Amino acid sequence: MIRAGLVIDELHGSLYRHLAVRADLEPGSQQLLVGGIGSGKTTELLLAESWLRSQEGAVSLYIDITAETDLSGFNEGALLAGFGRHLYRYVLSKFSADAGVQQTTVKETKQAIQEFCYGKTETEWVPYPDEPQDWEPEAEDFSDSDGYYRTREVPGKLKPPIPAIRRDLQSIGQTLSRLLALIREQKSDVVVIFDGLDRLLVPEKFVAAIYQDFRVLRGLKVSVLATAPISILYGAAQQISEQFERVHHIAPVPAAEPLLQTVLRRRCSDLSLLSEANVARLCTYSGGVLRDLITLSRDAGEEAYVAGANEVRDQDVEYSAKQLGTAYLRGLGPEQIAALWTLANTRSLNLKLPAVLELLVTRRVIEYSTTDFRVHPALMAVLPQQEEAKSQ
Amino acid sequence: MSTIESARGLALRLDQAVHRAAGEIVYDSVNSFFINLRAYLQVQDDTLGANNNLFAILRRIDDQSGLFLTNLGPAIDAGDTANHFHFPSGARLSFGVTLRRGHQCALVSYRFHYVHPGPEARFFRFDLNPQPHEDPLSEPRCHLHPGFDQVRLPIPALSPVEVLDRIFFVLDEGPRR
Amino acid sequence: MADFAQKPAYEIARRLEVRGQQSYSWFILIAPPGEGEAGVEPFAEELEAFLGREPRVLDITGFLVDDLRSKLQDPPDDPVILLGFNERSGEFWSSIDVNRSGLERSGGIIFWLSAKGVSELCTYAPNVRSFVGGSIFVVGREGSEMSPEERRGRLRDLAAYFRMNDDEVIRLAEARKLPAEPEFVEWLVLLGRGDLV
Numbered sequence: 001m002i003r004a005g006l007v008i009d010e011l012h013g014s015l016y017r018h019l020a021v022r023a024d025l026e027p028g029s030q031q032l033l034v035g036g037i038g039s040g041k042t043t044e045l046l047l048a049e050s051w052l053r054s055q056e057g058a059v060s061l062y063i064d065i066t067a068e069t070d071l072s073g074f075n076e077g078a079l080l081a082g083f084g085r086h087l088y089r090y091v092l093s094k095f096s097a098d099a100g101v102q103q104t105t106v107k108e109t110k111q112a113i114q115e116f117c118y119g120k121t122e123t124e125w126v127p128y129p130d131e132p133q134d135w136e137p138e139a140e141d142f143s144d145s146d147g148y149y150r151t152r153e154v155p156g157k158l159k160p161p162i163p164a165i166r167r168d169l170q171s172i173g174q175t176l177s178r179l180l181a182l183i184r185e186q187k188s189d190v191v192v193i194f195d196g197l198d199r200l201l202v203p204e205k206f207v208a209a210i211y212q213d214f215r216v217l218r219g220l221k222v223s224v225l226a227t228a229p230i231s232i233l234y235g236a237a238q239q240i241s242e243q244f245e246r247v248h249h250i251a252p253v254p255a256a257e258p259l260l261q262t263v264l265r266r267r268c269s270d271l272s273l274l275s276e277a278n279v280a281r282l283c284t285y286s287g288g289v290l291r292d293l294i295t296l297s298r299d300a301g302e303e304a305y306v307a308g309a310n311e312v313r314d315q316d317v318e319y320s321a322k323q324l325g326t327a328y329l330r331g332l333g334p335e336q337i338a339a340l341w342t343l344a345n346t347r348s349l350n351l352k353l354p355a356v357l358e359l360l361v362t363r364r365v366i367e368y369s370t371t372d373f374r375v376h377p378a379l380m381a382v383l384p385q386q387e388e389a390k391s392q
Numbered sequence: 393m394s395t396i397e398s399a400r401g402l403a404l405r406l407d408q409a410v411h412r413a414a415g416e417i418v419y420d421s422v423n424s425f426f427i428n429l430r431a432y433l434q435v436q437d438d439t440l441g442a443n444n445n446l447f448a449i450l451r452r453i454d455d456q457s458g459l460f461l462t463n464l465g466p467a468i469d470a471g472d473t474a475n476h477f478h479f480p481s482g483a484r485l486s487f488g489v490t491l492r493r494g495h496q497c498a499l500v501s502y503r504f505h506y507v508h509p510g511p512e513a514r515f516f517r518f519d520l521n522p523q524p525h526e527d528p529l530s531e532p533r534c535h536l537h538p539g540f541d542q543v544r545l546p547i548p549a550l551s552p553v554e555v556l557d558r559i560f561f562v563l564d565e566g567p568r569r
Numbered sequence: 570m571a572d573f574a575q576k577p578a579y580e581i582a583r584r585l586e587v588r589g590q591q592s593y594s595w596f597i598l599i600a601p602p603g604e605g606e607a608g609v610e611p612f613a614e615e616l617e618a619f620l621g622r623e624p625r626v627l628d629i630t631g632f633l634v635d636d637l638r639s640k641l642q643d644p645p646d647d648p649v650i651l652l653g654f655n656e657r658s659g660e661f662w663s664s665i666d667v668n669r670s671g672l673e674r675s676g677g678i679i680f681w682l683s684a685k686g687v688s689e690l691c692t693y694a695p696n697v698r699s700f701v702g703g704s705i706f707v708v709g710r711e712g713s714e715m716s717p718e719e720r721r722g723r724l725r726d727l728a729a730y731f732r733m734n735d736d737e738v739i740r741l742a743e744a745r746k747l748p749a750e751p752e753f754v755e756w757l758v759l760l761g762r763g764d765l766v
Contacts (some may be wrong), residue, residue, distance in 0.1 A: 037699045067670035070634055072663060153621030198694055201668045295702025302584055306445035319574065326571045331692035364697040382571035424614055426713070435581060442664070447579060451715045457763030463715070463753055467723040468730040468752070488755045490766075500766065501751035522766060542761045543668035547673050 011248055012040065016047035019248065023048070023191045023223035024058050026245065030214060032228040037363045038291030039225045044250060045193050048225060052191055059190045061086045066196030067186075069158040071209050077169055079213035081157035082223070084113040084176055084193050091179045105178050106140070114173040118141070119156035123149050173216045180220060191223040198227035201361050203237035207384055214243075231361050233370070234351045239320035252288030252366050255377070260288060264297055273301065273311045281314075285321040287366045287377045296320045296378075325378035328364050338386050340364065340375050351372045395510045397421045400529045404421025406546055408530035413549035414520060414534060418496040422460040425491060426452055429462065432553060433477065436560050449475045457495040459500065469515070479558055481566030485559060489552050490522075506563055516541045516563060518547070518555045573599060573687075575709040578608065582615035584704075590620055591675040595697070596704040597690065598681050606652055607757060609681055609707050616648055616679075624648040624679075634664045638671045645674040654686045661694035669696050720759050727756050736758055742766075 019031055020021045021203060021204045035041050045062065050086065052060035063086055069078045095102040127147035183190055185244050200206040206229055217224055233249065241247045260283045263276075274282075274297075282300065286293035299320035304312045332340075343365065344347045351357050359365040365373050375383065419425040430450050449496040453461040463488035465476040465486025484507050490500040503523040507528040511518050517537040525531035550558070578583075581598065586634055588594050600608055609626060616624045627647045629637055630653035641649060665672070672678070682690065687705065691698050731752070738756050742765035756764050 037695050063619060064670045066668055067673070068670055070664065070671070071668040072634070072660075119748075196670055197665075199669070200687040201663070201666075201695070291699055292702070295699075302587060305587060306580060306584060308445065320703050322571060323574060323705065326573050327691055327698055327701070327703065327705055331688040362692070363699065384570050387570065423611065424618075427618045430579060430713075431582075431615075435620070445714065447577060448725050450713060450721060450739070453715050453720070455758050455761060455763040457761075457766070458752075459758050459760075459763035459766060461758045463723070466757060467614050467706045467726045470726070470730070488751065488752050490751070490758065492766075503751045512600055519751055521751060522754050523749065525749045 012253075015248060015250060016044045017051060017100075018046065020048040020051040020055075020191075021223055022246065024052060024055060027223055027272055028218050028221040029187045029245045030218060030226070030243070031225040031248065032232075032241070032244050033228055033248050033250060034228045034233055036230050036252070036289065036360070036366065037198075039252060039290045041198060041250055042195055044288075045195050047272040049193055054161060055263050059090065059188050060193060061090060061190065062193045062195065066199055066200050071196070071200060072205075075157065076212050076326060077157035077172070078217055079194060080169060080172055080176070081113075081117040081209060083101050083170060083213075083217070084196075084249060085117055085158075086192075087176060087190070088113050091182055095182060102182055105182055109175050109179055112172065115156070115191070116152075116172045116175075117156045117158045121151055122129055123151050125151055169216050171213055173220060177220055180222065180235070189221070189223070191225065192217065194224065196227065197350050198229045199230050201231060203229065203232050206232065206239050207240055210227060212388045224265065229361065230367070231357060234357060234360070249370075251368055253290070254368065255284045255288050257284065257288070260293065261285075263290065273304070275311070278312055278314065278317050281317050281321075285317070285324070285381070286379045287374070288307045288368075289363065289366065289376070292324060292376075292378070296324055299323060317390045321378045325376075325380075325382035327381035327385075328362075328376055329382055332364070334386070336364075337383065340379070340383060341386055343373060344375050344383075345351050345378060347373075396529075399526070403529035403532065403546070407524055407532050410415075410532065410534050410546065410549045413523050415500060417499040417549065417551050419491065419499075421497070422454070422491050422493055422497050425497065426450075426460075427460055429489075429552065433464075437477075440566060441478055442478060444477050448475065460491045460497070461494060462489045462491075463487070465505075466475065469507060469509070479509075479566050481564055483507060483564055483566070487552075502552055502555070504552075504559065506546065506559050508563075516559075518558075519544070520549070558562050572724060573705045573707050576705040577712055578612040578615045579665065579708045579711075581668070581706055581708065582612070582619045584619055585616060585648065585677050585679075586619035588677075589621070590648070590677075590766055592677065593597065593675055594677045595701045595704065596677065596678055596679045597687060598685055599705070600681065600710060601710075602684070603654065605683075608651060609652065611711070612708060615649060616650075622647060622650055624650050626650045626652065628653040629713070630690055631705070633766045634661075634668050637665075639680070641672055641674050646676040648677045648679070650679045650681055652681050654682050657689070659689065659693040662697075666694035666696045669700060671696075724759050727752060727759075739765065 001319060008125065022029055033044060034042050047061045049060045052058040061083065063082050065079060065082050066080050069075065071078060078101055091104055095106055125147055180190060197206060197209065200209055214224060230271040231237055250252055261279050264282060282293060282296050288294055301313050303316040304317050336359055337356055338360065339349070349356060349365065350361065360367060364376055366376055369374050398430065430446055433450065434446050442460060446550060449464055455461070466473055467488065469486050472484055476486050478484055485504070487502065487504040489502040492498045492500050496520045499520065502520045505517040506516045516539065520534045521531070523531045530544065532544055534547055534549050536546035536547050577682060581596070583595065598612070600606065613624050613626060625647055627640055627649055629651055671682055678752065724735065738747065738753065738762065739762060747753045754766050759762055
């Protein structure tokens with residue numbers, strides 16, 4: 001979509017350029033990109049990657065880590081494993097034709113990275129305890145009077161969650177260091193961009209996934225750009241932010257902002273199908289959440305087409321807004337509905353309450369700044385009165 | 393030299409072959425026939441940009457005797473109605489198809505009535521009678537009315553979709569998207 | 570309280586066709602109350618009629634997310650209807666949410682859920698909900714059955730054109746003397762006397 005010119009790169013004030021420049025100039029720096037669901041984080045990261053690619057001396061690796069492994073379990077080392085895979089592939093593509101040290105390094109690091117990612121089978125010596133045993137050793141054991149060998153499977157980091165295992169990231173750090181040295185000999189530095197970490201909605205899960213891996217990456221002087229859940233900006237989770245050089249917040253674009261309308265017009269292949277008034281209404285209903293703007297427009301257009309209309313009508317816009325609002329409404333309890341009405345009527349929101357913070361995390365509440373919160377407009381249009389909600 | 397008797401004899405042979413062929417037109421289920429017919433018409437409608445409301449105008453009856461009737465438009469075409477399939481060319485279509493439920497659902501009969509645009513309202517009607525007639529020269533089992541109710545010209549045992557293919561791709565002259 | 574649009578299976582299938590077979594679309598379909606998964610097969614038939622390709626119906630009962638990811642990518646381009654979401658925990662939905670990228674595929678995915686399942690998805694899987702957007706429908710009734718009034722209207726038209734009444738048609742049918750035209754088959758079906766055909 002970036003290549004097709006469908007993206008407006010100045011939508012968030014060149015945020016991608018700030019991210020990329022700092023990552024490039026400060027090797028080992030770590031920056032987080034925080035924003036609600038559908039706010040355009042991935043687009044900013046991809047723009048940053050595109051900018052870095054255009055710079056000499058920068059090697060950028062974009063990784064949607066959630067596409068590569070399941071982060072929903074406790075899985076230290078997964079980020080390093082994903083980084084190692086991508087780094088190896090990059091080095092292989094650059095140095096495989098070279099002779100000498102480079103090729104040797106590539107070959108020698110391959111196995112270490114593969115085992116770290118996907119696991120290995122190890123044989124270990126198990127000495128017998130001093131006391132006499134009740135059992136006879138297995139016939140296939142290569143045993144003698146002092147002990148026996150057994151094989152064990154060491155799971156890799158890129159596998160489904162398993163119970164707690166030994167976590168030794170030091171050895172993979174050394175392997176990665178060798179590959180990084182090859183790149184640095186070419187006067188380049190590496191920036192890794194981790195997308196998808198914002199889906200770990202609970203701050204504790206986010207920290208568990210990144211803590212040790214990011215420490216190793218900092219030690220390796222690899223710059224990191226990563227998405228993070230919006231919940232780390234509030235409450236006790238705020239201290240997480242202090243570990244990073246910068247935490248950038250990507251806020252929704254105000255619905256009245258002309259640039260938002262430009263986003264829609266650029267994506268709409270036939271502008272005659274959408275009146276000015278309906279463009280404005282779609283922007284309003286989206287609350288400035290980019291993904292919602294796109295899906296609202298798509299659904300309105302689809303509804304018009306299925307109905308046999310020649311253009312998107314007012315009722316098609318209302319239909320798509322109601323569908324989106326109903327999706328936001330589903331699953332809300334009376335306490336949350338009450339909190340939303342309080343926000344709508346008094347502009348106050350108690351984010352210390354977990355049920356209320358959940359409203360922000362799940363995009364029912366939109367944060368335009370750290371002090372400006374509003375109920376998502378599509379949800380507001382279908383929000384039942386508190387008495388009605390209690391009776392459901 | 394052809395006489396009426398020899399003409400009837402030839403017509404009988406032809407009609408018997410058509411009758412056998414019609415018996416081989418079967419469907420897995422009445423439901424899949426209806427669904428696929430509707431999808432066919434919707435795709436044609438989309439391609440023509442015709443904007444017919446297929447969901448409203450395509451109707452069905454599932455009779456307890458085992459017969460399944462699909463209708464679009466009126467039973468008798470006595471002029472334009474909102475329930476016809478309308479072509480951008482100005483033409484209109486109405487039809488009825490009857491199947492019999494079974495392990496394989498058999499085609500019992502159909503009528504497809506296509507009216508050309510214009511003041512003369514010229515029509516073509518494709519009919520499949522439920523049974524062969526004793527005089528297949530004047531009443532072949534599967535026949536085309538070329539604009540006259542009294543004239544029936546024999547045609548092969550076309551399936552409903554094959555009839556619709558002739559209507560959409562041969563008879564109708566309108567532009568396609 | 571607001572509810573999702575109710576659309577017949579035919580129209581939902583048509584929406585998928587309009588988006589394109591390789592559209593990466595995700596839909597959520599809510600079974601009508603009391604119907605559970607009974608509507609899946611008719612919907613699958615509608616989808617096949619529009620897409621020209623039989624959808625895969627995948628019951629994910631007992632699957633881990635990793636199993637689901639493997640199944641969805643093999644192949645990655647056919648339409649898939651997912652069942653078996655009853656009794657799934659919030660943790661499961663969160664896991665689906667975290668792994669949304671890994672579940673992406675060019676073929677459409679249709680989640681067949683109960684009303685409760687939709688609420689849980691919207692609560693525990695907000696990224697999935699955002700991706701689905703407003704493509705959430707209650708599967709409505711087929712709706713193409715002819716009403717008694719429609720039948721009566723047709724019978725009036727037939728009687729007027731052929732200048733016969735219903736009793737005459739039945740008598741002729743019983744005597745095997747009905748005219749050959751297909752309209753008379755329809756006449757008998759409209760009268761509920763398809764047994765005479």
